[in-house]
Amino acid sequence: MKTVRTHGKSCLMRRVAPASGVGRPLWPGRWLALPTLPLLLSACMSTTVIDQHRVTSSAPVEIGDESVVVLGRRQGAGQETEIDFISCVGEQLGNSRNGLSVIPEKQFVDGMYPYFEASTAPSDVKNLDRLVQNPAVAEKLTEFRVRYFVWIDGFTERVDERGSMSCSIGPGGGGCFGFASWDDEANYEATIWDFESLELSAKVSARTTGTSYMPAVFVPIPLLARVQSNACRNMARQIAQQLTTAPG
Amino acid sequence: MKARHPVFRITGPALRLMVVSVVAVAVTACSQSMVLKPEAEVPPPLASQLPLHIAVHYPEEFRTYVYEENSDDRQNWSIDCGPSQVVLFDQVLPALFAEVSHVNEIHAAAGSGLDAILVPRVEDMQFALPHETRTELYEAWLRYSITLYEPDGRKITEFPLTGYGKSTTSLFSGREDGLNSAINEAFRDVGARLTLGFRNNQAVRPWLLAKQAEAGAGAGP
Numbered sequence: 276m277k278t279v280r281t282h283g284k285s286c287l288m289r290r291v292a293p294a295s296g297v298g299r300p301l302w303p304g305r306w307l308a309l310p311t312l313p314l315l316l317s318a319c320m321s322t323t324v325i326d327q328h329r330v331t332s333s334a335p336v337e338i339g340d341e342s343v344v345v346l347g348r349r350q351g352a353g354q355e356t357e358i359d360f361i362s363c364v365g366e367q368l369g370n371s372r373n374g375l376s377v378i379p380e381k382q383f384v385d386g387m388y389p390y391f392e393a394s395t396a397p398s399d400v401k402n403l404d405r406l407v408q409n410p411a412v413a414e415k416l417t418e419f420r421v422r423y424f425v426w427i428d429g430f431t432e433r434v435d436e437r438g439s440m441s442c443s444i445g446p447g448g449g450g451c452f453g454f455a456s457w458d459d460e461a462n463y464e465a466t467i468w469d470f471e472s473l474e475l476s477a478k479v480s481a482r483t484t485g486t487s488y489m490p491a492v493f494v495p496i497p498l499l500a501r502v503q504s505n506a507c508r509n510m511a512r513q514i515a516q517q518l519t520t521a522p523g
Numbered sequence: 524m525k526a527r528h529p530v531f532r533i534t535g536p537a538l539r540l541m542v543v544s545v546v547a548v549a550v551t552a553c554s555q556s557m558v559l560k561p562e563a564e565v566p567p568p569l570a571s572q573l574p575l576h577i578a579v580h581y582p583e584e585f586r587t588y589v590y591e592e593n594s595d596d597r598q599n600w601s602i603d604c605g606p607s608q609v610v611l612f613d614q615v616l617p618a619l620f621a622e623v624s625h626v627n628e629i630h631a632a633a634g635s636g637l638d639a640i641l642v643p644r645v646e647d648m649q650f651a652l653p654h655e656t657r658t659e660l661y662e663a664w665l666r667y668s669i670t671l672y673e674p675d676g677r678k679i680t681e682f683p684l685t686g687y688g689k690s691t692t693s694l695f696s697g698r699e700d701g702l703n704s705a706i707n708e709a710f711r712d713v714g715a716r717l718t719l720g721f722r723n724n725q726a727v728r729p730w731l732l733a734k735q736a737e738a739g740a741g742a743g744p
Contacts, residue, residue, distance in 0.1 A: 349689075353658070354658070354659060354660070355660075355691060357691065385566040388566040388567070388568050388711070389568050389711070389714060389719060390569065390719075392711055392712060393708070394712055394716070395715050415569055
């Protein structure tokens with residue numbers, strides 16, 4: 276098992292005021308702001324820990340001939356894997372650098388209806404083996420040219436919130452004052468099935484944590500840790516590596 | 524010289540009208556009412572057809588079914604599921620049976636060549652909003668009963684058919700979108716269970732075996 280630890284610089288700062296231009300008088304408080312800014316920027320970084328485990332030595336995807344489908348596991352009673360996370364991983368895998376042919380989740384699930392619904396989807400690769408005994412299913416999978424199934428289970432949640440902020444509006448104007456921060460945590464696990472050998476090929480898990488801040492002096496300034504998108508990007512990178520490189 | 528700018532003054536009646544409008548919009552936005560007409564977006568199923576000619580009869584109360592509730596928590600809820608249910612069954616049944624037609628009553632005309640008449644009925648519907656279950660989920664449960672009749676109107680068998688759907692809350696979508704999405708998932712689940720479960724249903728299997736034997740005997744010497 277190989278563990279890769281990445282620390283992403285993921286602070287998204289929304290610009291709410293125009294930057295000072297050349298020739299403008301410099302704000303006297305800049306000497307206070309300058310040391311604060313890096314502190315705020317570093318504070319809202321997120322950290323991603325990736326664990327990957329190759330189970331079998333599957334051959335890499337033949338680019339152009341074979342496709343990959345990324346699907347969300349939605350069988351549990353609780354919170355379900357977000358549709359936009361699945362699309363994000365699919366888009367990252369299909370970008371020009373990876374060059375993988377990725378079938379969009381909805382197109383695949385609709386095309387295979389009713390075999391990949393939340394209540395009917397195969398729960399392990401052995402069930403997939405049974406499913407392809409059905410000629411209609413086998414024919415449709417061949418039509419899609421599926422080589423790898425990537426099942427993703429997990430979600431992003433807010434685990435803590437601190438601080439307070441109050442906003443008020445009156446005849447003379449309005450504004451917000453205060454400071455709020457919150458911690459988000461993303462936990463996802465991808466299970467990769469090789470359709471050719473009908474075996475579990477690899478597992479990749481991503482755990483991303485990050486803290487976002489929102490100071491407000493008249494105007495709230497969100498400093499957001501992009502937890503879910505970092506988890507997506509890092510997980511997609513590792514999945515692409517699993518799918519495109521021959522086992523060493 | 525002083526530039527002239529147009530001056531807008533809000534007079535007493537206009538101000539009152541504005542306040543009333545703002546309050547009305549705010550009250551409507553906070554109202555508990557829910558009026559929905561969900562659409563069943565169910566793709567044609569991948570299934571091998573049974574060599575049977577089935578007629579489907581949608582009773583009036585099925586075609587026009589509206590879930591209604593008016594309680595303290597759910598004021599003026601009206602979820603019009605009738606047309607979508609018809610769309611759902613019309614999409615799924617032709618994938619399951621070689622021939623499907625519609626009849627207006629359970630007693631078909633003699634010599635129609637029908638193997639059975641299938642009648643779906645709504646047994647129950649339940650919905651849940653995120654604040655009611657303290658989750659981030661919109662949920663829908665649908666329960667139907669499916670009755671099969673001989674072409675002469677004698678009852679063959681009856682079995683329940685259920686479906687469950689859920690959707691997560693989204694920051695920029697309203698509760699109507701959330702519940703619509705959950706109901707559509709539940710419709711898909713009903714279609715999936717009917718397609719995959721009909722052949723092996725305990726209530727249907729003896730009749731299917733009898734039909735197979737009948738067809739085998741008919742094809743014999």
